[in-house]
Amino acid sequence: MNIVETSTGKKFPIEVLPVESTDYKSLVRNRYYFDWNCERYQEVYKLCKAGSDDILGLISLERIPEEWRIHIRLLTVSKENKGKEKKYDGITGILIVFAAKIAVREFGELACVSLKPKSQIAQHYIDKYNMNITGMTLSIEMPEILDLIKQYDHDQ
Amino acid sequence: MTMTSKQNKSIHADAEYGVDSRYHSTRERESEAVALMEARIKKMKGLSGEEIVRARLLQLRLKMEEFLAKSAYDKGNYFSECLKIYIDTIYSKRTSFANDIEITPILLSQIINNHRAPNEEFFKKLMIHSEKMYRNVCEFQQQIWYQVYYQEKLNNTLLTQDIWRPQIEEHVRISEPLEKYNKA
Numbered sequence: 001m002n003i004v005e006t007s008t009g010k011k012f013p014i015e016v017l018p019v020e021s022t023d024y025k026s027l028v029r030n031r032y033y034f035d036w037n038c039e040r041y042q043e044v045y046k047l048c049k050a051g052s053d054d055i056l057g058l059i060s061l062e063r064i065p066e067e068w069r070i071h072i073r074l075l076t077v078s079k080e081n082k083g084k085e086k087k088y089d090g091i092t093g094i095l096i097v098f099a100a101k102i103a104v105r106e107f108g109e110l111a112c113v114s115l116k117p118k119s120q121i122a123q124h125y126i127d128k129y130n131m132n133i134t135g136m137t138l139s140i141e142m143p144e145i146l147d148l149i150k151q152y153d154h155d156q
Numbered sequence: 157m158t159m160t161s162k163q164n165k166s167i168h169a170d171a172e173y174g175v176d177s178r179y180h181s182t183r184e185r186e187s188e189a190v191a192l193m194e195a196r197i198k199k200m201k202g203l204s205g206e207e208i209v210r211a212r213l214l215q216l217r218l219k220m221e222e223f224l225a226k227s228a229y230d231k232g233n234y235f236s237e238c239l240k241i242y243i244d245t246i247y248s249k250r251t252s253f254a255n256d257i258e259i260t261p262i263l264l265s266q267i268i269n270n271h272r273a274p275n276e277e278f279f280k281k282l283m284i285h286s287e288k289m290y291r292n293v294c295e296f297q298q299q300i301w302y303q304v305y306y307q308e309k310l311n312n313t314l315l316t317q318d319i320w321r322p323q324i325e326e327h328v329r330i331s332e333p334l335e336k337y338n339k340a
Binding site: 033034064067069071072073074075076077082083091092101104105108109110111112114115116117118121124125132134135136137139141142143146149150153154 | 171172173174175176177178179188189191192193195196199200203207208210211212214215218219222293294295
């Protein structure tokens with residue numbers, strides 16, 4: 001999977017790896033918007049450019065096997081990758097697809113990824129990631145989940 | 157109150173900075189889970205057979221990738237388990253797969269039950285068959301069956317060293333040690 005440098009259109013391969021305990025001291029609210037220390041005991045992953053230690057995005061997940069579901073607890077991009085002036089594009093999509101791949105690997109055709117954004121931004125996730133809305137919860141499942149994975153899951 | 161298009165654009169531009177979806181209570185979580193599950197079950201009932209096969213093929217690929225990425229050794233017959241899943245996902249009878257790749261059902265059964273090692277030709281046929289099947293499902297690395305097979309062999313060899321090593325080691329000597337190159 002690749003992120004795209006917005007100024008040049010150049011693609012860069014990325015890695016999504018588990019956050020290590022030593023990473024937390026650099027996960028400051030000023031750059032990553034939330035108190036990531038609260039997630040220390042959750043399943044948290046970081047997105048970096050391949051070969052780099054600089055964390056460009058983060059995701060915290062909750063596995064709910066009895067519902068064949070992965071719930072995205074918390075997700076963010078680093079400050080310089082937010083808004084119109086963002087340096088790299090595609091970080092959020094890759095993190096959602098990362099969760100989707102875990103869900104399909106674990107639950108096959110029953111897989112589901114859910115999240116619960118504020119109502120003002122929910123429409124964005126519905127439009128961009130083809131999510132469904134149930135009450136306050138957005139979710140993606142079969143068959144849309146496969147299309148989303150296919151859209152992002154390539155090396156070139 | 158309606159949003160202006162400028163406000164709407166700005167929200168969309170910033171929407172991706174993050175989401176805080178943490179549930180604040182078990183009650184909140186449970187009530188949302190019930191509604192979500194009802195909606196999902198309705199949707200699941202509408203899935204076609206083809207969509208289910210596509211999901212299971214992707215699941216298999218992801219499981220094989222997970223196996224290859226694992227650093228801890230795992231003893232087991234992972235290759236044949238994956239092969240079984242692959243065939244049973246696509247075919248109602250394993251003999252149909254054997255016919256499609258022009259091998260005998262007996263040979264296939266022996267490979268699946270670990271009574272015979274797959275040969276080069278079997279791997280090549282499996283590789284081509286998988287490429288064709290996965291073409292409309294997802295990306296597929298053609299080397300993955302080889303990698304799973306040899307990774308499993310390596311894992312099993314390393315995990316059973318205590319058993320095979322003493323006997324084999326008796327038949328391994330180094331008659332030309334590095335020390336021989338030391339200056340006198």
